[in-house]
Amino acid sequence: MSRMRMFGSRLLGLFRKRGSDANLDAELHAHLDALINENICRGMSVEEARFAARREFGGIEQAKEAYREQRILPFVDTLLQDLHFAFRIFAKKPGFTTVAIATLALGIGANTAIFSVVHSVLLQSLPYPAADRLTVVWSIFSNEGRGPASGPELVHLRDRSRLFEEFGGIWAQSGALTGDGEPEHVRLGLVTSNFLSMLAAKPQLGRFFLPEEQGTFSAKSIILSDALWRHRFGANPRLIGQSIRLNGHPVTVVGILPPNFKIIFPEGSSVPPEMDAFVPFSSNLAQDAPDQSYIRVVSRLRKGATVPQAQAELDSIAAQLRSEFTVFSEQALGLQVVPLHGDVVRNVRPALLTLFGGVSLVLLIACANVANLLLSRANERRKEITLRTAVGAARGRVIRQLLTESILLSCFGGAAALVLGSWAMNLLLSLRPAGMESLVPTVFSLPVFGFTLALSLISGTLFGLAPALGTTSLNLVESLKEGGRSLATARQQPRNILVTAEVALGFVLLAGAGLLLRTLASLLRVDPGFNSQRVMTVRLSASGVKYQTPEANVHFFRELQKNLSANNGIDSVGVISHLPFDDTLPNWYSYYWREGAPKTEQNTIMADHRSILPGYFQSLGAQFVAGRDFDVMDVEQNRPVVIVDENVAARAWAADSAVGKKLNVENGNFVRDTVEVIGVVKHIQSHSLTDQVRGQIYLLYPRAVRAHMALTVKSSIDPQSLVSLIRREVTNLDKDMPVYGILPMNDYVEKARRSARFTSTLAGIMAAIAVLLACTGIYSVASYSVLQRTGEIGVRMALGAKPAEIFAMIIRQSMLSVLAGVGIGLALSIGLTPLLSHLLFGVRPSDPLTIATAGILLFGIGMLACYLPARRATQLDPIAALRYE
Amino acid sequence: MASPRGEVLQGTLDLIVLKTLDALGPLHGYGISQRVQQVSEDLLKLNQGTLYPALLRLEQRGWITSKWGISDNNRKAKYYSLTRAGRKQLATETATWERMAGVISRLLGAEGA
Numbered sequence: 001m002s003r004m005r006m007f008g009s010r011l012l013g014l015f016r017k018r019g020s021d022a023n024l025d026a027e028l029h030a031h032l033d034a035l036i037n038e039n040i041c042r043g044m045s046v047e048e049a050r051f052a053a054r055r056e057f058g059g060i061e062q063a064k065e066a067y068r069e070q071r072i073l074p075f076v077d078t079l080l081q082d083l084h085f086a087f088r089i090f091a092k093k094p095g096f097t098t099v100a101i102a103t104l105a106l107g108i109g110a111n112t113a114i115f116s117v118v119h120s121v122l123l124q125s126l127p128y129p130a131a132d133r134l135t136v137v138w139s140i141f142s143n144e145g146r147g148p149a150s151g152p153e154l155v156h157l158r159d160r161s162r163l164f165e166e167f168g169g170i171w172a173q174s175g176a177l178t179g180d181g182e183p184e185h186v187r188l189g190l191v192t193s194n195f196l197s198m199l200a201a202k203p204q205l206g207r208f209f210l211p212e213e214q215g216t217f218s219a220k221s222i223i224l225s226d227a228l229w230r231h232r233f234g235a236n237p238r239l240i241g242q243s244i245r246l247n248g249h250p251v252t253v254v255g256i257l258p259p260n261f262k263i264i265f266p267e268g269s270s271v272p273p274e275m276d277a278f279v280p281f282s283s284n285l286a287q288d289a290p291d292q293s294y295i296r297v298v299s300r301l302r303k304g305a306t307v308p309q310a311q312a313e314l315d316s317i318a319a320q321l322r323s324e325f326t327v328f329s330e331q332a333l334g335l336q337v338v339p340l341h342g343d344v345v346r347n348v349r350p351a352l353l354t355l356f357g358g359v360s361l362v363l364l365i366a367c368a369n370v371a372n373l374l375l376s377r378a379n380e381r382r383k384e385i386t387l388r389t390a391v392g393a394a395r396g397r398v399i400r401q402l403l404t405e406s407i408l409l410s411c412f413g414g415a416a417a418l419v420l421g422s423w424a425m426n427l428l429l430s431l432r433p434a435g436m437e438s439l440v441p442t443v444f445s446l447p448v449f450g451f452t453l454a455l456s457l458i459s460g461t462l463f464g465l466a467p468a469l470g471t472t473s474l475n476l477v478e479s480l481k482e483g484g485r486s487l488a489t490a491r492q493q494p495r496n497i498l499v500t501a502e503v504a505l506g507f508v509l510l511a512g513a514g515l516l517l518r519t520l521a522s523l524l525r526v527d528p529g530f531n532s533q534r535v536m537t538v539r540l541s542a543s544g545v546k547y548q549t550p551e552a553n554v555h556f557f558r559e560l561q562k563n564l565s566a567n568n569g570i571d572s573v574g575v576i577s578h579l580p581f582d583d584t585l586p587n588w589y590s591y592y593w594r595e596g597a598p599k600t601e602q603n604t605i606m607a608d609h610r611s612i613l614p615g616y617f618q619s620l621g622a623q624f625v626a627g628r629d630f631d632v633m634d635v636e637q638n639r640p641v642v643i644v645d646e647n648v649a650a651r652a653w654a655a656d657s658a659v660g661k662k663l664n665v666e667n668g669n670f671v672r673d674t675v676e677v678i679g680v681v682k683h684i685q686s687h688s689l690t691d692q693v694r695g696q697i698y699l700l701y702p703r704a705v706r707a708h709m710a711l712t713v714k715s716s717i718d719p720q721s722l723v724s725l726i727r728r729e730v731t732n733l734d735k736d737m738p739v740y741g742i743l744p745m746n747d748y749v750e751k752a753r754r755s756a757r758f759t760s761t762l763a764g765i766m767a768a769i770a771v772l773l774a775c776t777g778i779y780s781v782a783s784y785s786v787l788q789r790t791g792e793i794g795v796r797m798a799l800g801a802k803p804a805e806i807f808a809m810i811i812r813q814s815m816l817s818v819l820a821g822v823g824i825g826l827a828l829s830i831g832l833t834p835l836l837s838h839l840l841f842g843v844r845p846s847d848p849l850t851i852a853t854a855g856i857l858l859f860g861i862g863m864l865a866c867y868l869p870a871r872r873a874t875q876l877d878p879i880a881a882l883r884y885e
Numbered sequence: 886m887a888s889p890r891g892e893v894l895q896g897t898l899d900l901i902v903l904k905t906l907d908a909l910g911p912l913h914g915y916g917i918s919q920r921v922q923q924v925s926e927d928l929l930k931l932n933q934g935t936l937y938p939a940l941l942r943l944e945q946r947g948w949i950t951s952k953w954g955i956s957d958n959n960r961k962a963k964y965y966s967l968t969r970a971g972r973k974q975l976a977t978e979t980a981t982w983e984r985m986a987g988v989i990s991r992l993l994g995a996e997g998a
Contacts, residue, residue: 023963024937027914030962031933034915037958063934067941 024067032057078397082404089405096377097409100370103776104413106769107366108455109420110359114762116421116448117428118352121436123447126264126341128199130300135307136266136343137167137297137314140334142604146268149295151281151288153321153333154192157297160317163305168195169281169295170263172271172586174708176543176738177232179245184232185541185708185738186276187584188246189263193280196223196255198300199263206240206255215284222251226259228276248545251279266343267434268687269296270586290327291603292670294586298340310337330603348436350838351759358512358766361505363459365770368498368505369777371463374406375495376784378467399468406464407457414456418444421452431762433755434583466494495781496817499774503818503858506767506774507825508832510854513767515836515843516760518850522842523753529684530580531621535712535745536719537579538726541738543707550705556733557613557701557709558635563729565615569717574616575701578608579710580686581748584741587687588668592697594652595662595674602664607648607695608686609666611704617643617681619714620745625649627659627679630700634678638702642675645683647695665697668704675703689752690841712745719744759839771861774821778865782814786873793873794881803874810870811863818862822855829854898931898939899948900982903975906949906967913954913962914940940965948974 032053039049057063068077090097125131137157139147149157149169158167168191175188189195193209202208204226213221222244224233233239243250257278265271285295301310314335322329345352378385385398422444540560542553561573578585588609593602614630616622625646634641642663649658658677667673687693715722723742730739750757786793793806833845843850905920906912912920917940918931943949948971956962967975 026961027963028933028937030913030956030960031915031918033960034956034958034962057933059934063937066934066938 021064021068024064028060028063032060078400079404082401083408085401086405086408090409093377096373099776100373100409101412101416103366103369103373103773104410104456104459105416105420106773107363108410108414108417108452108459109424110362110766110769111455112417112421112448112452113424113428114352114355114359115451116425116445117436118356119445119447119451122345122349122352126344127260127262129201131341132339133165133301133303133305134198134340135299135301135310135337136269136340137299138336138338139293139297140332140336141293141606142332144606145336146266147606148293149297150290150293151283151285151295152290153293153328154295154297155286156321157299157314157317157335160320161313163302163310163313165300165302166194166198167297167299168192168198169285169297170195170271171281171294171296172275174541174543174585175247175277176541177244177246177277178248178545178736181232183736183738185539185740186228186246187272187274189271189275189278190281191278192285192295195298196257196278198298200258200261202258203255204258205237206253208255209278209280214280215282216280217282217284218249220251221254221280222246223255223257223278224253225257225261225274225276227274229256246277246279247543264340264344265296265298266340267347268583270583271296272584289670290325291331291591299337307337307339327603330599332604345436347755348433351755354512354836354839355759355762355766358509358763361509362766362769362773363455365502365505365773365777367459367463368502369773369780370406370409370459371466372495372498372777372780374463374467375470375498376780378402378470402468403461403464406468407460410456410460410463411453413459414452417452417456418449421448428758428762431754431758433758434751470494495784499778499781499814499817500821500824502774502777503821503862504824504828506770507822507854507858508828509763509767509770510857511825511829511833511851512836513760513763514850514854515833515840515845515847516756516763518843518847519839519841520753520756520760523689523756526685526689526842528580528689528749528752529622529682532745532749534716534719535619535714536722536726537713537741537743537745537748538711538730538739539579539708539741540711540730541708541740546734546736547707550702553705553707554635554702556737560711560729560733561613561615563733564711564713564726567725567729569715570722571714571716572615572619573714574619574712575613575709576616576712577611577704577706577709578686579712579745579748580684581752582710583687585708589694590666592648592652592663592665595664597664605651605695607644607697608693609668609697609699609704611668611699611701611706611709613701616698616712619712620684621714622684623682625680625682626657627677629679630698634700635702639700640673640675640703641678641700643679643681643698644677645681645696647683647692648697649677649680651695663697665699667699668706673703675699685752689749710741756839756841771858774858775861775865778814778818778862779869781817782810782866783869783872785813786810786869789873790876790881793876794878797876797878798882806876807870807874810873811866814866814869815862818859818866822858822862825858826851826855897982898935899943900975900978901929902936902939902943902965903948903967903971903978906965907972907975911952911954911964911966913956913964915956915962917965943971946974947971 035053035056036046036049039052040046044052126134128134137149138145139149139153141147148171154167154169157164161167170192171190173188173190175186177184177186191209193211193214196203197208203223206223209221209223224239229235229239239253240255241252243252245251262273263271263275264273301307314337318328318333318335322333388398389395540557542556547553547556557575561575564570564573578588589606590609591603591605592607593605612630613635614632617624617629626649627643630641630643633639642665644652644658644663648663652658652663653661658680661677662674663677664672664674681696681698683692684696685692686696711726713719713722713726726742727739730737796806796809829851830846833851835845837845901921902917905917909916909920914933914936918933918936921929921931940949940951944951944965948968949965950968951963951965953961954964
């Protein structure tokens with residue numbers, strides 16, 4: 001209690017300092033006066049009395065100091081003093097202060113921004129209840145990993161597993177809201193009744209699905225997203241319990257999801273993050289065909305169960321299923337469980353960690369630069385510090401003062417970094433590639449704040465310690481006498497080392513960024529198998545009551561194709577079920593086999609299935625390897641024909657020609673069909689620009705009718721001018737048809753480059769910052785050395801040195817450390833760039849061209865940075881230079 | 886004792902100040918040091934650099950309070966007086982001291998015998 005009171009009183013003492021100093025003074029003087037008085041009474045003279053009293057009393061100042069130390073917390077007092085002093089120093093040198101703070105803001109700000117991404121994407125758990133126990137179960141088929149599960153598979157998993165608390169499943173589909181108002185396309189999730197409750201604590205309104213609502217053979221209840229509820233139903237709270245029309249059928253709204261609800265699933269799982277509405281699976285999953293795999297499975301482990309344990313259990317369940325059911329053994333079914341979070345970030349993690357490593361190098365360079373600035377400042381301040389030491393300041397006290405200054409500097413830098421970081425965050429958000437759905441756009445969160453603060457403190461110590469130690473280990477007499485000049489050359493050494501380090505680190509960043517930029521360049525050059533220039537795409541949903549028969553669908557799309565083609569400027573119009581690089585619709589892929597393949601070869605290889613009308617290949621400029629495109633007669637007579645890509649042709653018939661052969665394919669909704677191959681096209685990249693994920697099979701639309709289709713409109717005019725034209729033509733044909741997603745094909749291709757663009761842009765920015773910092777570092781060291789050698793240069797000139805010789809001398813001296821940096825950087829880069837290999841495409845990690853370019857660039861920048869100081873040296877007036885001493 | 890003018894033992898200073906204030910009522914710093922000198926017959930001498938911080942410490946602990954007043958020779962002076970907590974503390978410290986002193990003197994007596 002009394003201890004607490006003491007601390008409080010001392011704390012208050014910090015603020016009451018001025019008043020109580022005066023009080024103490026009065027009190028001590030009263031004491032002294034009393035002593036004098038008494039001495040006079042004893043018969044001393046006034047002078048004697050005063051002298052004796054003083055002697056008896058002892059040092060007034062010492063007494064005061066002891067009193068002050070008791071009054072307040074001495075540590076805080078010293079700190080306040082140091083801070084006060086530091087502020088004055090900074091205010092006196094605004095140029096130095098601004099440059100140092102700006103440098104630190106760049107270095108720390110880059111780290112703040114990248115860390116906030118790392119934190120929100122990699123470190124923070126997903127925004128789901130007990131998210132750390134959420135896992136994804138993938139089915140592995142003979143030639144396919146990461147596949148969906150079939151209904152019976154999911155039911156078996158549920159029945160046999162002990163280590164999982166629950167399994168949920170989703171199949172992303174599309175639907176149309178009809179009834180009141182404009183018909184609207186909705187992204188519809190077909191889910192198990194427990195799926196939503198696994199990913200959200202509770203609905204915003206109403207309830208989640210009940211188990212008995214699943215498998216009723218026609219959906220009767222629906223749960224809406226917050227966004228759909230707001231824009232279509234005006235956020236009407238009385239919507240719960242009301243009936244709306246989905247694809248023309250009445251369904252009851254039972255719940256509204258919370259705002260910001262997102263389904264964060266791994267890339268390539270065909271589950272888009274933003275879904276508009278959910279309905280329970282209408283079929284009885286246990287009675288689904290066991291080879292119809294379409295359900296993406298999310299699971300929650302029991303408390304205490306680990307992923308390896310769960311994997312062992314799934315392995316044994318898969319073995320049981322293979323031995324009990326022929327379908328599963330034919331599929332060679334395997335099961336794989338992975339943590340949901342880890343799976344979501346598996347593609348972005350390497351890039352993020354690389355960038356994080358890169359920004360730490362940037363910070364090191366920034367620290368080196370500020371250390372450099374402080375070193376030159378320290379030289380200027382040497383007299384001041386020597387004087388302080390001479391009048392009795394302890395070395396530790398001076399170091400503490402200097403460190404306080406540098407840490408204060410870096411804290412200012414950190415504060416500016418937060419502003420810079422939040423601005424950089426906007427850039428990061430706009431570049432965000434897939435797999436970063438959980439990115440929260442804020443730098444003002446506690447962990448990020450703490451990280452920035454820690455970074456500021458660490459870097460303040462880092463760049464402040466060396467100059468502080470250096471400055472205080474002085475020979476007092478020498479440095480007072482010499483005014484600091486004679487030590488100049490020796491003092492130049494640490495600064496040269498800093499330049500070498502900066503150049504070396506800059507080299508690594510430049511080489512890394514160069515490789516990533518060349519990767520992006522390769523991705524820009526890579527041939528995706530089609531030409532996306534001047535192709536406009538639009539998505540249509542022919543799913544209303546008017547499209548109950550396949551004929552109605554075929555008729556609509558053929559008419560639309562015909563009408564659009566009649567317009568001037570439109571070269572060709574294609575119709576396809578899945579656009580390349582569009583992952584908002586669930587991918588449609590299935591097994592295929594050549595006719596007559598033995599049972600063991602069936603159900604082994606999958607291909608993407610697409611449904612098209614003639615005109616698609618033409619609009620995208622796809623190339624035929626053999627055979628022909630579909631034609632009007634194929635459509636009108638609904639001929640059993642198919643087009644495959646070279647991948648499928650090679651797998652099914654190896655070297656034989658595929659044209660004329662028969663292939664067993666899936667016609668949609670799990671109906672199989674045997675069709676004749678009439679053409680082979682070059683593979684069209686549709687999931688990634690770099691990998692051929694699967695072969696492709698193009699089905700004739702009338703044989704594989706689907707509601708959700710896309711148009712590809714190739715024009716000879718600016719595609720943007722087509723937007724209104726396309727809308728008009730669609731409305732002319734069917735005024736109720738929802739038109740959405742009008743996007744140039746280029747946008748889809750660009751999306752596939754996003755990840756590479758993200759890493760290469762950021763790496764490029766980092767390298768630019770690094771080069772800028774290295775450049776200023778080299779410049780400041782060179783100009784400082786010219787300043788220090790002014791006298792010497794004067795002597796040399798007086799003795800007849802030519803300006804060119806002086807110029808060469810300065811350049812040689814400065815470039816020596818730059819060259820050393822280039823050498824070390826070269827070695828470091830060759831050692832470190834292999835770490836980038838999984839991020840690179842079309843360029844080797846040790847690409848000599850990139851690394852050589854980085855070296856030449858840094859060398860050139862070094863020359864540029866010391867050119868001005870060297871020129872200044874040649875322009876010195878020898879007389880003035882000699883007087884400079 | 887090596888020096889007749891002994892330095893005050895750490896910890897006993899509090900007791901001395903508290904006891905002085907208890908015996909004489911409110912006193913200023915000068916008065917306290919005079920009184921201690923007087924009672925100890927000049928054997929104990931309080932250093933001002935020790936006395937004033939000690940007074941502040943006691944005040945911070947809430948054992949004494951201070952008030953500005955006028956001294957005998959008509960000067961402004963700061964008077965210290967014991968608080969209720971101070972009185973309690975004095976009792977505790979006196980008891981502790983007596984116990985300690987008893988132990989020490991018994992120890993010394995035993996050694997002497």
